[in-house]
Amino acid sequence: MQIRLLYGTETGTAEILCDDIKDELDGEIECEIQSLEDVGPSDLSTDALNVFVVSTTGSGDLPFTAIPFFDKLQAEKPDLSNIQFAIFGLGDKTFAATYNFGSETVMNKLLECKAKQVGQRGIFDAASNEMPEEVALPWLRETLEGASVS
Numbered sequence: 001m002q003i004r005l006l007y008g009t010e011t012g013t014a015e016i017l018c019d020d021i022k023d024e025l026d027g028e029i030e031c032e033i034q035s036l037e038d039v040g041p042s043d044l045s046t047d048a049l050n051v052f053v054v055s056t057t058g059s060g061d062l063p064f065t066a067i068p069f070f071d072k073l074q075a076e077k078p079d080l081s082n083i084q085f086a087i088f089g090l091g092d093k094t095f096a097a098t099y100n101f102g103s104e105t106v107m108n109k110l111l112e113c114k115a116k117q118v119g120q121r122g123i124f125d126a127a128s129n130e131m132p133e134e135v136a137l138p139w140l141r142e143t144l145e146g147a148s149v150s
């Protein structure tokens with residue numbers, strides 16, 4: 001199995017989390033990591049699961065590396081019905097009114113473009129005592145059980 005880890009980050013945590021996931025799955029699942037800054041809708045994988053890892057900044061805003069990708073989805077409205085994705089959000093419950101809005105915004109836009117979501121959106125609370133990978137890895141393993149990509 002192959003997965004594509006696509007991160008949207010403001011201060012680097014989402015990128016580090018993708019590195020940790022790749023290290024943990026090494027030898028088991030082939031992982032390619034890319035910044036969403038370098039990805040357009042037509043670059044999404046049709047044969048691997050696209051796993052988005054997206055934080056939130058400002059007041060429920062998208063992190064800067066996710067904005068170009070989101071803007072392209074908004075402008076081009078591509079048909080992504082041949083794409084499978086999963087999404088994991090990084091947020092902080094201290095921002096109660098906008099908790100994890102970034103990942104929710106990207107998820108809703110992908111669904112609007114008819115991409116097929118695998119599993120439920122996973123979310124992480126930076127105000128908790130856990131590390132992001134302690135939440136993301138079990139979430140990903142459970143999600144992959146429901147994925148039908150090779």
Ligand SMILES: Cc1cc2nc3c(=O)[nH]c(=O)nc-3n(C[C@H](O)[C@H](O)[C@H](O)COP(=O)(O)O)c2cc1C
Binds near residue numbers: 008012055091
């Ligand atoms: C200036 C700032 C604003 C933030 N705003 C939100 C927010 O509105 N909602 C939320 O859930 N988390 C918010 N966060 C928390 C971040 O999403 C969280 O720390 C995350 O782990 C950062 O990931 P990144 O380093 O990949 O950007 C904010 C953090 C900062 C520094």
